[in-house]
Amino acid sequence: MAGSPESLSGQDVGSFAYLTIKDRIPQILTKVIDTLHRHKNEFFEKHGEEGTEAEKKAISLLSKLRNELQTDKPIIPLVEKFVDTDIWNQYLEYQQSLMNESDGKPRWFYSPWLFVECYMYRRIHEAIIQSPPIDDFDVFKESKEQNFFESQESVMTLCAYLQESMKAVEELGEEQLKGEFFKFLQVSLWGNKCDLSLSGGETSSQKNNLMNSLQDLQPFVLVNDSERLWSLLSNCKKTREKASVRVDIVLDNAGFELITDLVLADFLLSSKLATEIHFYGKMIPWFVSDTTIHDFNWVIKQVKHSNHKWTSKCGVDWANYIKMGRWVYHDHLFWTLPHEYWAMPQVAPDLYAELQKADVILFKGDLNYRKLTGDRKWAFTIPFHQVLNGFHPAPLCSLRTLKAEIQVGLQPGQGEELTASEPNWLTTGKYGIFQFDGPL
Ligand SMILES: O=P(O)(O)OC[C@@]1(O)O[C@H](CO)[C@@H](O)[C@@H]1O
Numbered sequence: 001m002a003g004s005p006e007s008l009s010g011q012d013v014g015s016f017a018y019l020t021i022k023d024r025i026p027q028i029l030t031k032v033i034d035t036l037h038r039h040k041n042e043f044f045e046k047h048g049e050e051g052t053e054a055e056k057k058a059i060s061l062l063s064k065l066r067n068e069l070q071t072d073k074p075i076i077p078l079v080e081k082f083v084d085t086d087i088w089n090q091y092l093e094y095q096q097s098l099m100n101e102s103d104g105k106p107r108w109f110y111s112p113w114l115f116v117e118c119y120m121y122r123r124i125h126e127a128i129i130q131s132p133p134i135d136d137f138d139v140f141k142e143s144k145e146q147n148f149f150e151s152q153e154s155v156m157t158l159c160a161y162l163q164e165s166m167k168a169v170e171e172l173g174e175e176q177l178k179g180e181f182f183k184f185l186q187v188s189l190w191g192n193k194c195d196l197s198l199s200g201g202e203t204s205s206q207k208n209n210l211m212n213s214l215q216d217l218q219p220f221v222l223v224n225d226s227e228r229l230w231s232l233l234s235n236c237k238k239t240r241e242k243a244s245v246r247v248d249i250v251l252d253n254a255g256f257e258l259i260t261d262l263v264l265a266d267f268l269l270s271s272k273l274a275t276e277i278h279f280y281g282k283m284i285p286w287f288v289s290d291t292t293i294h295d296f297n298w299v300i301k302q303v304k305h306s307n308h309k310w311t312s313k314c315g316v317d318w319a320n321y322i323k324m325g326r327w328v329y330h331d332h333l334f335w336t337l338p339h340e341y342w343a344m345p346q347v348a349p350d351l352y353a354e355l356q357k358a359d360v361i362l363f364k365g366d367l368n369y370r371k372l373t374g375d376r377k378w379a380f381t382i383p384f385h386q387v388l389n390g391f392h393p394a395p396l397c398s399l400r401t402l403k404a405e406i407q408v409g410l411q412p413g414q415g416e417e418l419t420a421s422e423p424n425w426l427t428t429g430k431y432g433i434f435q436f437d438g439p440l
């Protein structure tokens, strides 16, 4: 993108990007290798000797990857044929073309962080698909499931709250409905604290009753455009110009965060603020905790079979929404490419056209924010609209807790003040935003 500042990168020693590449990513790779080791017997029982050989192969490919990373070797093209291999390799050439003669090839600590971090997860996938018959093994499945199970108490409280709120939803006045909407939005925002890549794959579940903490968390919302979201949706409902109101949710993490998103999606339908919800997940295991179709279906099944009355009621409703086509799940390879979102119309015109059908799009989480903004060293006060660089399929809103050194659209002085009082404010997940872009 011409005229934009530099990308965040591992070149900046001591930055969050640098520390992620130096410490967090190798730690995740080690954990992946360990997971494969631990499933050795299972692979043997399922596939015999072939399973054992496949496990060894995957581990050796992953050890090689870890070594390339730790010794800052050039980023090499993908070799295994998969639906997105050519696009990835073209992108690699593009990164190469951005470098000066003397800079040589794209490297881990030298190239844009967004690119190398996405590339790392794509290489993990390559190691797995190069190792049949274990080529459909999700190396992060266990930790995603653990996150869900450890959040059981919170899941039940949320589901009970949703069912209670729905009983009375028809009778709510405008202001009360708005209050409930804001609650479910906040739940979905703070659900984003629970990703697993930030903690190096260690558990990061929700153990408290989030509903009771919302008030206390309010001061940590740095940008709050939720009024604009409300105006948009409540106007759609009031005017009823269209038979359908469609909200699209670009999902982030499975486990507890996914529950918070599904609860919000359910509330939107029950309150008639929306008539259909479209979800977008990842086609391959991604950034440890991101949602795949398998995770999406698994979570709904778990909720449906819960022993807790209100939780299972949610599960039954959710499965019905899917059956009736009121909830639609979409897969697209674009979400696991390294591209900034402004490139979507060229790289994935079909996906862009799909998103254009939405009345509003919610982008969950930190990685989506990095891709919306291009993961660059923007000034804190630059308008969100400007950094989107023409990416505007429909009105959109980012719901993100801050876990990377990037934030735009702040008030003058706000970022500097936070830096002075809390040097790590950008990366701990303590702060959050509802940042909207759309017609005023
Ligand atoms: O998108 P999410 O799940 O909110 O966060 C993904 C994330 O944990 O991964 C990176 C660290 O590896 C950071 O950009 C970011 O904090």
Ligand SMILES: [Mn+2]
Pocket: 195, 252, 253, 287, 289, 290, 365, 367
């Ligand atoms: Mn994530």
